[in-house]
Amino acid sequence: MFDRCVTQIGKAYKPGENITIDEGICPFRGRLSFRVCMKNKPNKYGVKYFMLCESGYVLNCEIYSGKQSNADNNILHIVDRLCHSFHNKGLTLYMDRFYTSPDLLDYLWEKRTKAVGTVQKNRKGLLRDLIGQKWKINELSFCRRDHLLFVKWKENRDIFL
Structure with missing residues (x-):
């Protein structure tokens, strides 16, 4: 159901030239193998997700299912999965220091996607x-x-x- 909602949102809304990527947490205190603790968030315990957004609209979203999942949780692969349908369209991706790295910026440049972000x-x-x-x-x-x-x-x- 989650995947269907994300797919339908992506079909219904076409973004402008500026998009952003960030992570968030959906509060949850029950038992779940991929529940996380993020100390700097208002709700510390819950389900972590990565979002690609523009002006408050979610363009794509992915739930973090933990280290034990089959998905590659490298930042480059997460960004690629979220932005795959927006490559080669000349968009600008804004991100925070969690995502920004020279390797990721080089990869996005090859995909004709500009990127801006603070960096550690x-x-x-x-x-x-x-x-x-x-x-x-x-x-x-x-x-x-x-x-x-x-x-x-x-x-x-x-x-x-």
């Missing part, structure tokens, strides 16, 4: 030229590798894009 400074494959440097507030610096642009901005703390 210790993520594998990052351009290390700017990470260790100290900046004053509101200073901005960037470096580039092929189609990737890495930006470091200092507000109250360092922000990496």
Whole structure:
């Protein structure tokens, strides 16, 4: 039933040029083999799901069924499964630091999908030229590798894009 709802939503709504990907949790305290605990969410226990959205509309959704499932839960594979019908359409995907990595951005570039996101400074494959440097507030610096642009901005703390 869940898969049918997701399929019908995808057929009924055509997104604009900007889409976003994020995870959420559906509160659930019963017994379930893939129930998770996410300490930074208001409802800590429940069923985790990944969503592809635009303007409040869910375009695609996938339930996280745990490590014991047959699905490959690598971030690249999760994003690919959620965005497969939106590749090669010139859309821009916005994501948070959980998803953003140079490998994923390279993969999306091959699929003609642009991507923007904050990134953890210790993520594998990052351009290390700017990470260790100290900046004053509101200073901005960037470096580039092929189609990737890495930006470091200092507000109250360092922000990496």
